[in-house]
Amino acid sequence: MKFLVNPSKFNEIADYIFKPVLVLSILFFALGLLFSFYLSPDDYQQGSTVRIMYVHVPSAWLALLTYAIMTFYSIAALAFRMPFGFIFNTAVAPIGAIFTLICIISGSLWGKPMWGTWWVWDARLTSVAILFIIYLIIIFINLSFENRVVREKVVAIFVIVGSVNLPIIKFSVDWWNTLHQPATISKLAKPSIDPSMMTPLIIMTFAFMMIGVAIAILRIKTEIISRKSNLS
Amino acid sequence: MLIVKDLSIERLDKKIFENISLSLAPGNITILKGKNGSGKTTLLKAILNLIEPSFGSIYWKGKLLKKNLYDFYNNVTYISDTTSSLKKLTLADNINIWKKFFISNINDTQIEIALKTLKLDNYLDKKVGTLSFGETKKLEFLRLIIENKNVWVLDEPLSNLDDDSIELMKQTFEDHCEKQGSIIFSSHQNPGIYVTEEMQL
């Protein structure tokens, strides 16, 4: 597992797995789209609109997952002086921002026909909007400091401080009355979703994950190279 | 008292300096010489434990500096290349703040004498912002007297000073030496001050 902390080891492994990951992501996307459009049934309440879920939910999960991993890496980078954590933060923040944006846009497209509105300021939607702005601020900090050492540490501190938002997003639907429905799939309870609709959801989640990993590999490699040549 | 052993500092994977060793005993004056960007300020900051060294270690009174930091800070005066006096306040106010904040045991007559020798005694009611840069710098040296500590760490103390003031500094340094104090300072010029050790960076 050394490639997760060591830039040169990461480069080696990344060269091996990049192509398989890319192929896998295309495969999963093809399969997932097939499933979500043709091989999954309509919902008993929402009809065909439920298919937006197969984009909305994976992107939301990955937006949160990306931030969680960034938080772990930030703590590790600050506590154990592990420069790979800083590289990871810089490279991955835009990917998380894009996932959050996809989640917000698909959510609005879903909300309009079902709830009757594009956007409401309930706890879940507000906290996700804040997550998006936090991602943006991380990108801005990366752009606006001259000194690399200061910049990456400030980003790491900001990521850790901003991680208070994660449990708020996760539990907002349980703690407070929201227009957004509570979680369908949680670890403790049996999922309240039919297996025929669960399948495309899982396949699409893997597809999103793979494409995320592929882009992350590219961006991390670029970041490592630009650091070596002292461009940033 | 203060011992620096095999100190190396890297920044952004670039070596600033390597394997520096020096020791600062009571009564010693050490000068750090070197061109701009040779790492004089960095070394001084490392001595004050503000920069984490990549390799090597610093000892204070036989203990690792990190373990004995509070005692070291109680015994050191640092004057950086910036002037820390508050521009909007008068000289008298500044001196008063310093005296209180550092819990100084220096009495007023000693400060008056110091002010007189620095030729600042006429400006007491003036705001620091109205002084010239050289005068502000001289005011900064008043901190050496007020803090009354053993070890002086000075960053470029002699730049921007006229000959009279340099002569004065020379005198002050020698006095401090006789009182078993120790001084480490950086300079890019040849000051003609008596030093016990010279360090080329």
Added chain:
Amino acid sequence: MSLRFQRLLLIFLTLVILLSAVLLILYNTRENVSYFYTPSEINKSDMIINKIIRIGGFVENDSFKKISSSSFKFRITDEKASILVTFNGILPDLFREGQGAVIEGTFDNNVFNATNVFAKHDENYMPASIKEGLRDTGYWNKKYK
């Protein structure tokens, strides 16, 4: 007070403060960040006069009446209390009897004039065909929350 002691003090204070803060917030948040109130909460509080509020609940069975093509009358309930609602406008697709809904508007003499109606769906997803099958065999008796 040495630097090391300051650090220890800071760690100790941080832990104590964080703990008390979490307790404070957990004890107090529950009812406060609501996007909407439930009908039973409305009846016992006095915040209702001429102020735009949101009420969330379920559309009571057999209460939906269409007055004209774009004006409707129905009751919102949480099984403890219910409120009569009038609404002019377009209802969302998901709006039907027994379905969760959030309405926005003002009270006017015990009748709630809604300006916006949002449908709320639950976290259950199920193929339409299965629901038909269940209903045919008489096993469909899922209670809405």
Added chain:
Amino acid sequence: MKFLKKIIFFYYREYKLNMSGVQDILTNIVFFFLSVFIFIFSIGPDKETISTVGVAIVWTLLLLSSTLSLRKFYQDDFENGNLLIIHLNGFSFGFITILKTFSHFLFVQVPFLLSIPIACILLNIPNDKLLYLFTSFGIGSLTLSCLGSISSSMNLMNQRNFLLGSVIVMIFSVPIIIFSVGIINMAQNFNSLINILFGILLIVFAINPWASGLCLKLSIENN
């Protein structure tokens, strides 16, 4: 004992420093009142509307004015080396941020707090809620001081994009605004709202010395 003396004289220094720039604080308050007037004029004579949006206006302006004074928080002391001198005088960086946060609260936010009752009268905010509002502003502005400390210490080395500091303060102040504006819209449960605000303050207060202290250390190390 010596340490206590140092703390007292730290505040003596801050007092002298802030009194020499008392016109800055007064300008901030004038800015605050002018903005209140502009809101009142632009909303028009409808007293109902003014009193309903009043709390929101005061909060927005409090937030804006406290981000205006962010630059003074650490920047001056950092640039002329005073931060370093205070550290060498035996204060850890975390401790400095706590002292500085209280100093900002005392010398920048408290003058605002004193002017808020007047603003509340101008904005027709009902008197019976004034006590709760005042408490919430008090807690909120101390929270803003802590957030200001975090964001301005993050921005010490950032010469290009100063607005970033304000953005950081604003994004983290969203929960405070949500809860404190709730006070005017509710007839009951003041105490639990105040408790929540206090809880948020405690969390931010606990995070502040670590985050800001690290940033200060970082900036001094790399300056």
